[in-house]
Amino acid sequence: MPRLFSRLLAPAVLALGATLPALAQEVNLYTHREPGLIKPLLDRFTAETGVKVNVVFAANGLAERIQSEGERSAADLLLSVDVATLTHAVSLGITQPVKTPALEKAVPANLRAADGSWWAMSMRARAFYVSKDRVKDAALTYEDLADPRFKGRVCLRDGLHAYNTSMIAAAIANMGDVKAEEWLKGVRANLSKKPSGGDRDVAKDIASGSCDIGPSNTYYMGLMNRDPNQKAWADAVRVVLPTFRNGGGTHVNISGIVFAKHMKNRDQAIRLVEWLVSPAAQKLYAAQNFEYPVVGGVEPDAYTLSLGALKPDSLSLETVGANRKKASELVDKVGFNLGPQS
Numbered sequence: 001m002p003r004l005f006s007r008l009l010a011p012a013v014l015a016l017g018a019t020l021p022a023l024a025q026e027v028n029l030y031t032h033r034e035p036g037l038i039k040p041l042l043d044r045f046t047a048e049t050g051v052k053v054n055v056v057f058a059a060n061g062l063a064e065r066i067q068s069e070g071e072r073s074a075a076d077l078l079l080s081v082d083v084a085t086l087t088h089a090v091s092l093g094i095t096q097p098v099k100t101p102a103l104e105k106a107v108p109a110n111l112r113a114a115d116g117s118w119w120a121m122s123m124r125a126r127a128f129y130v131s132k133d134r135v136k137d138a139a140l141t142y143e144d145l146a147d148p149r150f151k152g153r154v155c156l157r158d159g160l161h162a163y164n165t166s167m168i169a170a171a172i173a174n175m176g177d178v179k180a181e182e183w184l185k186g187v188r189a190n191l192s193k194k195p196s197g198g199d200r201d202v203a204k205d206i207a208s209g210s211c212d213i214g215p216s217n218t219y220y221m222g223l224m225n226r227d228p229n230q231k232a233w234a235d236a237v238r239v240v241l242p243t244f245r246n247g248g249g250t251h252v253n254i255s256g257i258v259f260a261k262h263m264k265n266r267d268q269a270i271r272l273v274e275w276l277v278s279p280a281a282q283k284l285y286a287a288q289n290f291e292y293p294v295v296g297g298v299e300p301d302a303y304t305l306s307l308g309a310l311k312p313d314s315l316s317l318e319t320v321g322a323n324r325k326k327a328s329e330l331v332d333k334v335g336f337n338l339g340p341q342s
């Protein structure tokens with residue numbers, strides 16, 4: 001069917017292509033994800049549908065670029081990581097809400113904007129890396145990070161990094177303002193040093209013995225594991241998928257997609273996004289990044305599965321997003337980034 005569709009359209013494109021870009025069998029994807037990680041997936045989409053995907057990659061700033069390009073922007077879609085980046089794009093006014101029955105059926109309600117402004121394509125969990133030798137707990141809660149038994153043993157990256165503000169925003173939603181503040185003060189009191197480095201440094205520091213536990217995203221385990229220079233860090237740690245004491249699950253963030261306000265290839269853009277949430281594409285996409293599929297019933301790859309069974313927090317990521325400002329204010333208020341002592 002796709003091939004037939006493509007053939008039927010071909011003469012029209014040849015004759016009118018210059019004036020009818022909406023009929024072109026292509027879609028323009030701006031992305032903050034490494035092209036190498038998504039290329040196999042996009043190649044498969046093209047092979048199955050005949051629709052070419054033109055990729056514009058940059059490490060950051062693509063929402064601002066689309067904004068400055070204005071109506072002339074070639075962008076049909078922006079694929080990025082972290083709900084903060086997606087809601088930032090929405091706040092810049094460069095997106096448009098799109099809803100289709102297939103997308104609404106595939107993507108759980110807590111992993112998409114209610115109005116269709118953004119859609120999750122994969123999940124990553126904010127786990128704890130713990131020392132295999134020095135931490136024996138099989139299960140832990142986020143609240144445990146403030147437990148006095150971990151005094152001087154907690155390490156993590158900057159409290160104002162999006163990964164941590166999203167986790168703290170989820171803590172505020174799950175614990176309430178007062179308890180969340182007490183909790184963050186307790187985590188600060190447990191720090192082994194000032195927050196610094198990246199998520200992989202939690203594993204590195206645990207491997208060197210300078211801390212025993214810290215929050216880090218799950219997929220870095222997969223990335224360290226396949227890097228000969230970092231494998232020893234991964235080997236030193238065990239992953240625990242923490243939950244909230246009120247019965248909440250593990251805090252997850254996402255990679256996700258927005259439709260550009262001035263997209264020219266609407267039909268093909270929708271086709272690509274709907275294809276990305278098909279079971280086969282979900283499996284491939286999640287496996288390439290060591291992430292979790294968002295679509296129910298699709299299993300992550302064997303390595304990610306080996307890290308434990310994920311029970312994602314049911315909190316809407318819109319609520320997490322709405323609490324992020326409060327979370328960064330709380331980080332400042334408790335002097336989190338000053339480290340264990342003021």
Ligand SMILES: [Fe+2]
Pocket residue numbers: 217
């Ligand atoms: Fe990351």
